[in-house]
Amino acid sequence: MRARHAATVIVVAALLSSCGGDGAxxxxxxxxxxxxxxxPSVPSPPxxxxxxxxxxxxxxxxxxxxxxxxxYATATAATVGPGVADRSQSIASQTAxxxxxxxxxxxxxFGEVYADGSQPVLTTPNDGVAKYLIRDDTFExxxxxxxxxxxxxxxxxILMLRGGTGVVAERRTNRFIVFGxxxxxxxxxxxxxxxxxxxxxxxxGSLLSxxxxxPDGVLIALTDADRLIAVNLQTGTVLASFDLPTxxxxxxxxxxxxxxxxxxxxxAQNKTVAVDWRNxxxxxxxxxxxxxxxxxxxxxxxxxxxLEEIRAVTNGETCTGTGTTPTLLGDPVSGIMVIVxxxxxxxxxxxxxxxxxxADWRPLPDPNRxxxxxxxxxxxxxxxxxxTPDGLGxxxxxxxxxxxxxxxxxQWAGFNPRADALKGVQRVxxxxxxxxxxxxxxxxxxxxxGVPTIACELTTPCQTYGMGRYxxxxxxxxxxxxxxxxTGRVALGASDAVLDQGNNxxxxxxxxxxxxxxxxxIRVR
Numbered sequence: 001m002r003a004r005h006a007a008t009v010i011v012v013a014a015l016l017s018s019c020g021g022d023g024a025x026x027x028x029x030x031x032x033x034x035x036x037x038x039x040p041s042v043p044s045p046p047x048x049x050x051x052x053x054x055x056x057x058x059x060x061x062x063x064x065x066x067x068x069x070x071x072y073a074t075a076t077a078a079t080v081g082p083g084v085a086d087r088s089q090s091i092a093s094q095t096a097x098x099x100x101x102x103x104x105x106x107x108x109x110f111g112e113v114y115a116d117g118s119q120p121v122l123t124t125p126n127d128g129v130a131k132y133l134i135r136d137d138t139f140e141x142x143x144x145x146x147x148x149x150x151x152x153x154x155x156x157x158i159l160m161l162r163g164g165t166g167v168v169a170e171r172r173t174n175r176f177i178v179f180g181x182x183x184x185x186x187x188x189x190x191x192x193x194x195x196x197x198x199x200x201x202x203x204x205g206s207l208l209s210x211x212x213x214x215p216d217g218v219l220i221a222l223t224d225a226d227r228l229i230a231v232n233l234q235t236g237t238v239l240a241s242f243d244l245p246t247x248x249x250x251x252x253x254x255x256x257x258x259x260x261x262x263x264x265x266x267x268a269q270n271k272t273v274a275v276d277w278r279n280x281x282x283x284x285x286x287x288x289x290x291x292x293x294x295x296x297x298x299x300x301x302x303x304x305x306x307l308e309e310i311r312a313v314t315n316g317e318t319c320t321g322t323g324t325t326p327t328l329l330g331d332p333v334s335g336i337m338v339i340v341x342x343x344x345x346x347x348x349x350x351x352x353x354x355x356x357x358x359a360d361w362r363p364l365p366d367p368n369r370x371x372x373x374x375x376x377x378x379x380x381x382x383x384x385x386x387x388t389p390d391g392l393g394x395x396x397x398x399x400x401x402x403x404x405x406x407x408x409x410x411q412w413a414g415f416n417p418r419a420d421a422l423k424g425v426q427r428v429x430x431x432x433x434x435x436x437x438x439x440x441x442x443x444x445x446x447x448x449x450g451v452p453t454i455a456c457e458l459t460t461p462c463q464t465y466g467m468g469r470y471x472x473x474x475x476x477x478x479x480x481x482x483x484x485x486x487t488g489r490v491a492l493g494a495s496d497a498v499l500d501q502g503n504n505x506x507x508x509x510x511x512x513x514x515x516x517x518x519x520x521x522i523r524v525r
Contacts (some may be wrong), residue, residue, distance in 0.1 A: 054260040059219035060160035067107040072328040073257040075401035075506035081455025084488035085478040089523040094130035114187040139400040145191040146226040159210040197236040210255040242282035254325040288377035292322040294343030324399035340396040347387040351379040383435035386424020401452040410448035417469040424448040441484035450500040
């Protein structure tokens with residue numbers, strides 16, 4: 001285990017509270033300065049066909065009601081997008097904290113479009129819930145709902161429900177908060193708390209920021225007791241709980257997807273676990289052994305605390321294991337779940353069979369242990385050209401995006417990217433007929449420091465999007481999904497107020513992309 005970055009951070013909130021630089025753009029101003037594109041790699045085919053993500057009927061009828069767009073966590077809008085990125089807007093983030101929010105809201109979600117055509121944008125920084133509104137060229141702050149939170153907690157989970165309400169966590173009180181407009185259907189309404197749902201800390205453990213929605217509308221959450229709980233959002237009742245395997249090396253740094261059958265996928269550091277939520281009860285579907293930390297990490301304690309894990313991730317150490325949310329491809333029977341591990345010198349894209357492995361499937365050789373084999377449920381392991389924890393690199397915390405069988409993964413440069421940060425974005429396709437990964441393109445010139453976003457609209461080929469640091473400036477870039485060539489770039493200025501730090505970039509109904517920067521909200525069109 002090696003620490004290669006100078007700054008030592010006590011808690012991640014302290015690191016995220018620092019903000020500096022100058023050159024912030026005027027409030028709400030449209031800016032745009034495309035730059036020359038780097039040389040693309042060899043052109044290649046568009047995404048192969050594959051069933052698109054399941055749309056949970058209990059989530060808001062919007063393009064992005066939950067982290068990574070849907071409960072498959074694909075970070076994709078398949079029918080709407082901004083096309084080539086060529087302009088942006090920026091407004092100050094809302095917070096109740098003096099001097100600005102100690103950390104940003106990693107997950108930005110959208111509620112349902114109002115009758116007048118405007119759409120609410122919801123985020124949850126450490127001290128409450130913020131509502132913004134977009135319509136045509138307008139981007140404005142509307143309401144802030146303060147909550148009883150600890151500044152050091154990562155209360156970033158948020159999802160929007162059908163009908164206009166949303167759900168966030170309040171970890172200090174161990175509650176879920178259901179919130180919504182005080183005046184239903186009014187775009188300019190303030191937010192209010194609709195109800196509080198208490199979770200018994202002694203019985204179930206302390207809430208984390210990780211929760212999602214099952215296909216029956218039940219909220220599934222993970223606690224620090226390595227326990228899943230199912231919560232009825234109408235009655236506030238905990239319906240059931242499930243303890244994850246004790247040998248999983250549980251150090252969960254990110255959330256989990258849920259498919260249309262109620263199967264959810266949790267990636268720990270020693271095992272990946274699939275759990276079924278069906279007919280009001282949990283059951284273990286399968287578990288598969290896989291060392292997410294990698295060779296040379298045997299000295300990492302199995303019981304390393306979450307705080308210690310956060311410090312290691314923030315400082316750019318190796319051996320931090322997986323930090324990405326699993327992404328689902330294909331269907332529940334023959335599809336796969338993909339995740340990025342923490343191996344050195346290159347992180348691997350790892351696939352697991354979601355259902356039973358094919359009858360003739362043989363275990364893959366273990367690339368790190370000659371003569372030995374991986375768990376039979378592992379469907380593929382692919383060393384990524386541009387995702388490394390070594391040198392100036394960081395283990396991936398920015399989860400993959402997927403459209404069909406096309407998967408986009410980007411090098412992560414940490415919470416505070418350097419001027420000379422490592423770059424690189426790649427597309428890797430899953431070939432179901434050959435049952436293997438294949439590199440389609442790799443662009444070494446681009447930094448997507450957040451979760452890549454994929455979006456398709458009628459007049460422009462599908463694109464993938466992200467922001468990054470280039471010298472002393474920040475920029476937002478679009479790449480052709482088919483070729484990896486840069487198609488557009490928007491200058492975001494020199495202030496790290498726009499820095500996304502690994503966040504999700506969400507696509508609105510009008511095709512614009514909104515993400516939460518350190519102290520500003522950015523809209524790309």
